[in-house]
Amino acid sequence: MDEPIYLDHHATTPLDRRVLEKMLPYFTEIYGNPSSIDHLHGNKAKVAVDGARQTIAKHLGCRKENEIIFTSGATEANNLALIGAFRKYRDKGKHLIASAIEHPAVLDTLKALEREGAEVTLLPVDSHGVVDLEALRNAIRKETILISVMFANNEIGTIQPIAQIGELAKAKGILFHVDAAQAVGHEPIHVYDMNIDLLSFSAHKFYGPKGVGGLFVRSFAPMVRLEAVTFGGGQERNLRPGSLNVPGIVGMAEALSFAATEQKAERKRLEQLSATITDALQTAFPDVKINGHPERKLTHNLNLTIPGVEAKALIHVLKSKLSFSAGSACSTTKVEPSHVLKAMGLSDDETFQTIRLGLGRSTQDAQGLAHLLIEGIGQVRR
Ligand SMILES: Cc1ncc(COP(=O)(O)O)c(C=O)c1O
Incomplete structure (x- = not known):
């Protein structure tokens, strides 16, 4: 049958076969740890990871490749963005704003932050699922430190007015996090043009492998700082320690290149x-x-x-x-x-x-x- x-x-999405071909040697031949920079095996893996970081940074409109932090997917990226920003900036204010239609990877993280003292406002949406910008303007307080609105919704596909929200957040000096798990690879995205400070993505949503994704962390005007939420060997600027998933990272960059071209x-x-x-x-x-x-x-x-x-x-x-x-x-x-x-x-x-x-x-x-x-x-x- x-x-x-x-x-x-x-x-x-299924893994693109062209992406699989690109990944295969990194399981069996180029298997070094990219953190082992004293020898050839490690260096070869590092070259591959650096190249992938550059490719992804370019496709998202980053200014520097080290603005990309590799993670296990969008769930982890959302956790790092929201928890990391709250813990870093909580002395400035404890108020966070998000849309009511975010993915549980955002909503449940915000619930966890409420247990740490965060105050969260969830914004209503209209009958098409678009965030109410007037409600957003009214929700902003002196103590608001972050706005989190997804690029495109995973159930209804509605795309939010991201550039408009980014402009508003920038004018008020508030960080803007975007869960772009459903949009990266499918929609044109430019983090600087859209005034995005933090952006989460996941390879398996654009014909890349499962278990790998990333977080864009802006480093210019403003330089965004995060507290680490996991601890270990110092990889990924100390923000996401742990040995990197080299085949996954190589595959994610390749998948994004194909997705962007097509x-x-x-x-x-x-x-x-x-x-x-x-x-x-x-x-x-x-x-x-x-x-x-x-x-x-x-x-x-x-x-x-x-x-x-x-x-x-x-x-x-x-x-x-x-x-x-x-x-x-x-x-x-x-x-x-x-x-x-x-x-x-x-x-x-x-x-x-x-x-x-x-x-x-x-x-x-x-x-x-x-x-x-x-x-x-x-x-x-x-
Ligand atoms: C909008 C959104 N955010 C986050 C996630 C979680 O992504 P991941 O599977 O990479 O953890 C998904 C996946 O369904 C999603 O659609």
Whole structure:
């Protein structure tokens, strides 16, 4: 039997085979520790890591390559950015602002910081999932030290007005952290042009390997300082000690280069595929609702509320043909309504009738996909 078609590219993407080829020698031949700079084996690995750092820094618009700190992914980068900044700047103020629709890697870290004395304001979003800039202006206090707003949302794909928020944060002298896990490799990003101080990213969201990511830490106007949250051998400017994942880092840089080069054409292609799928679905079922911003969104995201159709039931009937997720977040013990959809004003029932399709490089036949979905929806409704 054929594998189901993969439509969950927000959760993770497959490793690009060209990237795998580039990584392979770093498992078996160039295996030195890049911190062992006294010998050739270590030096070869260091050259590879330095090259990867340069490539990533260039693609993100950094001024210096050492503004990139390698981590195990976006979760760790978010933890380092938020905890590290709070502990460094808490004497200046204890107030932090974030959007209500951040990923748990931000929201749960902020909860942990509240236990250390932080005061957190969560900003509302409109019905498209866009952060309310007026609410942001009103939330800023004398003691506000950091604003954290994601670049693009992992459920609905809405892209936030990052440059505008960056300008506001800069004018007020407040640090601006951006969780760009869903955007790096998919959307053009320039950290300096957008006045971003800290930016988190993760390779497995752009066809790179799992378990590797990074944090941009601005070093010019202002120079951002962080307290380390883990301790050890001093790697990554003492901010993220531990032996580096050389194959992963090499793969991440290679994946980002491919993604950046192919980004424009791929976005256009995915936009057309999304439009074909939604047109077909809405022709068959006019009550299907598309969530997220109509224009400012990731082109590979399709978040749909289908009245009367439980997402879990649809996933079940299509299991052998399609792999996709429900719009609501699941924990191991209970299913909870998505905090993102709730913040946009959906009812609990609507959140459970919402699915997330994450298209990707392997997505081809939009009409065929729409046909399968229409069949599945019909079956659940009957
Ligand atoms: C917006 C966002 N932030 C953070 C993460 C966590 O990334 P990682 O898997 O690299 O820890 C994800 C992954 O789902 C995400 O979508």
